[in-house]
Amino acid sequence: MNASERSDDVAISRDEEMLVAYLDGKLDEDAARELAERLAGDEALRKRVNRLAQAWALLDELPRAKLDESFTRSTIEMVAVAAEADVERDVSRRKRRQWFAGMSGAAALAVATGVGFWVTNQMLPDPNRQLVEDLPIVEEMDLYQQIGSIEYLEQLADSNMFPEEAENDL
Amino acid sequence: MAIGESTIEMYRLHDPDVQLMLQVRDDDAEAFEELMLRYQARVVTVLEHLVGQRDQAEDLAQDVFLRIYRARKSYVPGAKFSTWLFTIANNVASNARRNRARRKEVRWDASPMDSRATPAVEQLAVAASGQMPARRLDKEEMRDIVRVAISGLNERQRMAVLLSKFEDMSYEDIAATMVLTPQAVKSLLFRARENLRQILEPYLAEGTPPGTSESPNGSPKSEGDDV
Numbered sequence: 001m002n003a004s005e006r007s008d009d010v011a012i013s014r015d016e017e018m019l020v021a022y023l024d025g026k027l028d029e030d031a032a033r034e035l036a037e038r039l040a041g042d043e044a045l046r047k048r049v050n051r052l053a054q055a056w057a058l059l060d061e062l063p064r065a066k067l068d069e070s071f072t073r074s075t076i077e078m079v080a081v082a083a084e085a086d087v088e089r090d091v092s093r094r095k096r097r098q099w100f101a102g103m104s105g106a107a108a109l110a111v112a113t114g115v116g117f118w119v120t121n122q123m124l125p126d127p128n129r130q131l132v133e134d135l136p137i138v139e140e141m142d143l144y145q146q147i148g149s150i151e152y153l154e155q156l157a158d159s160n161m162f163p164e165e166a167e168n169d170l
Numbered sequence: 171m172a173i174g175e176s177t178i179e180m181y182r183l184h185d186p187d188v189q190l191m192l193q194v195r196d197d198d199a200e201a202f203e204e205l206m207l208r209y210q211a212r213v214v215t216v217l218e219h220l221v222g223q224r225d226q227a228e229d230l231a232q233d234v235f236l237r238i239y240r241a242r243k244s245y246v247p248g249a250k251f252s253t254w255l256f257t258i259a260n261n262v263a264s265n266a267r268r269n270r271a272r273r274k275e276v277r278w279d280a281s282p283m284d285s286r287a288t289p290a291v292e293q294l295a296v297a298a299s300g301q302m303p304a305r306r307l308d309k310e311e312m313r314d315i316v317r318v319a320i321s322g323l324n325e326r327q328r329m330a331v332l333l334s335k336f337e338d339m340s341y342e343d344i345a346a347t348m349v350l351t352p353q354a355v356k357s358l359l360f361r362a363r364e365n366l367r368q369i370l371e372p373y374l375a376e377g378t379p380p381g382t383s384e385s386p387n388g389s390p391k392s393e394g395d396d397v
Contacts, residue, residue, distance in 0.1 A: 012360050062316055065224075
């Protein structure tokens with residue numbers, strides 16, 4: 001805001017307010033009578049009011065724009081082009097959003113699948129796991145059956161008769 | 171600030187231009203054309219006297235209508251349509267003035283209305299003829315004098331004057347358009363009237379155009395309107 005505009009913000013005096021209301025025809029009856037009495041006895045004020053009114057009336061001389069049809073047409077064309085561009089932009093934005101949504105969905109599905117597989121693998125019993133763990137026994141099953149008793153094998157191990165085998169077992 | 175339902179209803183019922191704008195909101199192209207036909211000349215007139223150049227005024231007016239169209243989906247009638255439209259016009263003109271000032275082009279206020287059509291104050295002085303100071307000026311010369319006078323006001327005073335004179339707006343509507351209080355508008359209009367009186371005083375007193383003699387305290391622009 002420049003200095004001139006700042007000075008616009010300073011309130012006008014009561015007299016000035018009365019003058020502008022008078023000139024705009026917005027003065028109430030009592031105030032109008034009061035001003036008329038002052039104008040009758042104050043030539044300088046009367047001259048000032050007349051000049052203000054004349055200057056204002058001269059603004060009627062300012063030309064009003066006359067526009068031909070081409071202005072309307074070119075404006076509507078411009079608006080139509082802009083509206084079309086807006087629609088294209090919206091469509092492209094919507095497509096981009098849909099693509100991102102699709103990609104996000106696919107990524108989320110992949111992650112969920114991975115997590116689900118891991119959880120399932122960890123939580124649910126795997127029937128083959130026991131088999132893998134028991135594989136050394138299964139492989140020697142014929143031999144164990146010939147011995148007949150697991151307690152006997154334990155006694156042999158405790159007797160320390162075959163220390164090298166015991167170490168290998170460890 | 172949210173606009174009350176009763177306010178919306180009041181403007182919807184009483185302002186036919188608001189009704190048209192609501193149709194524009196619903197993508198009615200004919201309603202938009204009708205609004206343009208009603209307002210385009212008025213907008214160009216105000217902008218022309220505000221920015222001082224017809225070509226630029228037409229460009230800015232197109233920008234105003236484009237903004238209106240783009241804002242249609244969010245339009246809520248919280249004021250008369252004309253108030254809303256001229257608020258946009260005022261903002262568009264202010265932005266243009268700021269951009270122009272930023273580009274450090276020719277002075278906004280000092281620019282002639284139309285370099286082809288409008289003579290400068292000095293030329294007016296010659297036209298009015300120093301040998302015949304009291305001769306009656308013709309219509310075109312008088313227009314030029316008034317153009318020079320209004321271009322001597324600062325931007326806010328000019329806008330308030332144009333809305334009051336050309337649009338016949340009340341203090342309240344001008345205040346809403348310019349985002350001021352009605353009291354501030356009264357001050358603005360009073361100072362504008364005083365400035366016009368001072369600029370036009372030589373013409374009013376003797377029939378000579380402004381600029382041919384020293385005004386009492388210089389042009390109102392010398393008060394600091396440095397835009």
